[in-house]
Amino acid sequence: MIGRERMTVASQRLIAERTYELTLSGRLVQEMRQPGQFVHVKAAASADPLLRRPLSLCHIDHKQGQCTIIYRQEGKGTALLTQKQPGDTVDVLGPLGNGFPLEAAPAGGRALLVGGGIGVPPLYELAKQLAKRGVKVVSVLGFQTKAAVFYEEEFAAFGKTYVATDDGSHGACGRVTDVIEARSLEFDVLYACGPKPMLRALAERFPNRPVYLSLEERMGCGVGACFACVCHVPGSETAYKKVCSDGPVFRAGEVVL
Amino acid sequence: MIGRERMTVASQRLIAERTYELTLSGRLVQEMRQPGQFVHVKAAASADPLLRRPLSLCHIDHKQGQCTIIYRQEGKGTALLTQKQPGDTVDVLGPLGNGFPLEAAPAGGRALLVGGGIGVPPLYELAKQLAKRGVKVVSVLGFQTKAAVFYEEEFAAFGKTYVATDDGSHGACGRVTDVIEARSLEFDVLYACGPKPMLRALAERFPNRPVYLSLEERMGCGVGACFACVCHVPGSETAYKKVCSDGPVFRAGEVVL
Amino acid sequence: MNRLAVELPGLSLKNPIMPASGCFGFGREYAQFYDLSVLGAIMIKATTKEPRFGNPTPRVAETPGGMLNAIGLQNPGLDKMLEEELPWLEQFDVPIIANIAGSTVEEYVEVAEAISKAPNVHALELNISCPNVKKGGIAFGTVPDVAAELTRLVKEVSAVPVYVKLSPNVTDIVAMAKAIEQAGADGLTMINTLVGMRIDVKTGRPILANGTGGLSGPAVKPIAIRMIYEVSQAVSIPIIGMGGIQTAEDVLEFFYAGASAVAVGTANFVDPFVCPTIIADLPALLDELGIDRISECIGRSWKTGAHAVHCRA
Amino acid sequence: MNRLAVELPGLSLKNPIMPASGCFGFGREYAQFYDLSVLGAIMIKATTKEPRFGNPTPRVAETPGGMLNAIGLQNPGLDKMLEEELPWLEQFDVPIIANIAGSTVEEYVEVAEAISKAPNVHALELNISCPNVKKGGIAFGTVPDVAAELTRLVKEVSAVPVYVKLSPNVTDIVAMAKAIEQAGADGLTMINTLVGMRIDVKTGRPILANGTGGLSGPAVKPIAIRMIYEVSQAVSIPIIGMGGIQTAEDVLEFFYAGASAVAVGTANFVDPFVCPTIIADLPALLDELGIDRISECIGRSWKTGAHAVHCRA
């Protein structure tokens, strides 16, 4: 069930350039299940900034009653979030959306996880849950530059992990697709989250394969009511899907990218 | 010199119903001199609430580099202030305005300090500075009810202190003017801060006496630029004084109440 | 005595709080959060004759204290509304106000006639003021004669009372309101969104794919209050007020200005529970202010002889 | 090369940042905080022929992301302006834009003629849109013909270029702008405040003694941007933009929309150092965005063929 709660900050730390790892505790954690789901966070107590911010679940810990999100400081809302200290509360709505389908990966099969920048976080919970199901996980994580890299070791705990940076300052030089090609990485199912050009490249590269993509779109409500976040369905003028409530994860081909 | 500083919260505590005592430290304290001056405080980091809040200096401690303000939680801005914890910073502009003239009280003379509700705080620094100059201080403090009373003992340290409450739940029952009458309190100079009806009553009761009143008016800039806080000067259609920069303390008769 | 009850043409409301059109879908999403029967009414998303996809994304952008939207009246069209959405809403004990839009007079009339016959539709809300539809749309909402003529034609065919939604993007809102009243409208709803824009500093281009969008949220509240204050003194039909409402205090402010009921839009996105929270908060606020029934408050800010509210607090 | 310099009729500005009229008094207060010579220009508070006290207090009320004011054009009158305020400002190396107001055409003309001859007045700003003066004031700002006629008469007598300040409280701001351009205005300034109101929930009465007031601050920024975006495409005289500016990023947003310079109003109240801070922040922001001169940015959001800003960040 979706709920709203003032969750308590357990910890917050800077893990890369302008990138923060925020751990929250509260009863809402027990509702969180699927990797790829997100929470909608209200950063200010007042009307500025007004809207909630969609942030993906990166790590769900039912036992501790904690969840972790990783976010990059971009504008006003995330800037306010960086001020939060342990013991402070954060107004959270969630969990929202439909995440990555675990069942698409056959036990013993191979899953390729491809993340770009701030699209990396939801793949961490995915890697964890896939590994637990006996799926072989290979991760390819792309960042702009060395200072932006995070969670390389954390991913490595679940399987082979490649890092690429645009400027070559860490790992391979180039894009995630270059790494997949160079290493001839094989998979039974591919899961990806990151900038749209990256998602498009993956969808085009692997047509007719089981490829699942997590999309981003500017949101109003986050629950399907405002129609801010729709995308077209191929072959129709009026058919649509909502990123917030039908997604954010779609099978490649399901919606127009 | 007026300055702007992110001052650091040294302490904050609830001292009466919805009434908080907030102590701030910073270099701006060294600029603060006159009792009755105020600071202009920005409660939120964002544009809501947008404007600063005028709050009187209640206690100035040059040695410790700290100042204290006492405020009542009324609306959005003061509600946000209550959230501030030691170590947090507060955006302060000040010191602003012209305070109570100490020199109006002859050394060895008698000063009557009359405060109503949240008008009491600036009188505390005044009592302190007058006592230091050898002026005999008598204070009459009016509150709505017992739960709202604060700083009774603190004022008593500088001289005889009477408290009145509207409902008689503490001290005398009635208004400050009732106490002044009942006790036939005499003075060489009277200083007052509180609701306008109280100030008016005092001005009318003691015409042609040295009576100094601290006014409140809704403010924009707090520094004299926006003309939000003007009041009329008796006998003129166009002459005016600004509460923020000419006041907030005026001699009774100087402006139309 | 139900202190929150208000009576409006076609609408006997148990309380004056309803979600605003376009901010609540067709209720399905919020039915996950609470029982929709607690609401005074529901203003459903605009219906056009044919299904519409609406504008390209991004469709929303945040602004200080508000947001811009350019959804472009996306909706499944009249038939699906009659066959699926409205019947689904019948499970709740709540009157529906059907918001209708069109790009021609004929479209308005056709949609109005059909949708007004649905059993749970108690009133129509004529959206003549959506700033996000390029064809015709805006003209209906800014020219008094055109708005009046449309009102008259819709009134002729509608089986239920007709409320007309006013655009704030006009020089003289009172003239609009009077023309619409004279044309036979049963009530007014106001305000729709103000036309605004945000430009992305990184790209140098408007954030919304549509360029401009409609501004809503707390930022516009003072404009809504002013317009309701002016219009309520000039017409004798009731006003359903909206624009930035977030709290029970805001609701009273709208009543004092001259509204007889209110709608909550953008705030649903910030807090999905905002409508039931306001409904729950109102009685204590009325107590605090010494008000027996919320209907006493209508227009109190300008009514001569009305006593200032005595504050017991 | 001065990257921040802009050239406007009558105004060679070292940077495009100036305090907005009514939000900076006559400069005296802010001169306590910094050297006014750092400013691009100063728009001083409206001058009328006779001294005016203005409206009763309360004159300001806060709103979400904004504020309402109903100062009522308080000012010391033309004579004192010429004898005291303008000469005092001569000590600074900064052009003055004199904002003038009146309740009759004759008053505008008389004030314009006299004040335009002051040595440090480089331009006039015709305030035809102050929503807080009851007599006449508002009509000048909402009827194109009336505004045009006033512009023409003032142009005839003015010794310096004339900018006309547009009211946002109109249905068709482009029509206003075009009429004023045709009447010979040298530039436009926009936007003035939007008419709004707040009601005190405790008393049930408007907070402002005047009832309504003018809304300014960040809340109105998207409306200002939209109007400048529309008007700048329809006229060829330059626009000084204003409405909610707080940061260097906001300034660029106004330039992209179509402004050639900007004014900062309400933000001065929030932070008395805001103008010098913005001026100091701009060069780094231009670097970050790969922009050589700020004047390149004018109208970039709509200019065909303009390249999207290349983001080096």
Ligand SMILES: Cc1cc2nc3c(=O)[nH]c(=O)nc-3n(C[C@H](O)[C@H](O)[C@H](O)COP(=O)(O)OP(=O)(O)OC[C@H]3O[C@@H](n4cnc5c(N)ncnc54)[C@H](O)[C@@H]3O)c2cc1C
């Ligand atoms: C389903 C989903 C999951 C996301 N998960 C993460 C995550 O785990 N970590 C992370 O760092 N970021 C994530 N993002 C992006 C994140 O939501 C934005 O970076 C964030 O909202 C920016 O807010 P701001 O206040 O910093 O920026 P501002 O520029 O002040 O935001 C203004 C408005 O634009 C919206 N907005 C700005 N950028 C984006 C964006 N890229 N996508 C959607 N809306 C945007 C904001 O939500 C807000 O409404 C996710 C986005 C979506 C849609």
Ligand SMILES: Cc1cc2nc3c(=O)[nH]c(=O)nc-3n(C[C@H](O)[C@H](O)[C@H](O)COP(=O)(O)OP(=O)(O)OC[C@H]3O[C@@H](n4cnc5c(N)ncnc54)[C@H](O)[C@@H]3O)c2cc1C
């Ligand atoms: C010179 C001066 C000194 C003051 N000193 C103190 C003090 O020491 N302690 C204290 O508790 N209060 C003091 N006040 C009153 C205090 O400024 C208000 O209570 C406070 O601004 C309310 O802010 P809010 O956010 O709680 O209320 P809101 O209702 O959210 O405020 C909205 C707006 O109204 C203004 N406003 C509301 N009430 C008042 C008021 N009574 N006077 C002026 N502006 C108001 C606010 O500044 C703000 O701009 C003083 C006022 C002035 C003018």
Ligand SMILES: Cc1cc2nc3c(=O)[nH]c(=O)nc-3n(C[C@H](O)[C@H](O)[C@H](O)COP(=O)(O)O)c2cc1C
């Ligand atoms: C996302 C969104 C969609 C809207 N869609 C409609 C609509 O379809 N029909 C309509 O009449 N008004 C529509 N509106 C306007 C609202 O009903 C309301 O008039 C306006 O948002 C002001 O109220 P608020 O500030 O509480 O949101 C929409 C508003 C928003 C924010």
Ligand SMILES: Cc1cc2nc3c(=O)[nH]c(=O)nc-3n(C[C@H](O)[C@H](O)[C@H](O)COP(=O)(O)O)c2cc1C
């Ligand atoms: C307190 C106050 C007084 C103002 N007085 C004037 C004035 O005298 N003449 C004028 O043309 N505009 C006046 N304005 C409008 C501003 O110059 C400006 O157009 C408007 O506030 C929008 O800018 P902002 O949001 O940056 O404040 C005033 C605004 C405020 C807030």
Ligand code: FES
């Ligand atoms: S964000 Fe509102 S429908 Fe998706």
Ligand code: FES
């Ligand atoms: S508050 Fe601006 S002049 Fe006093």
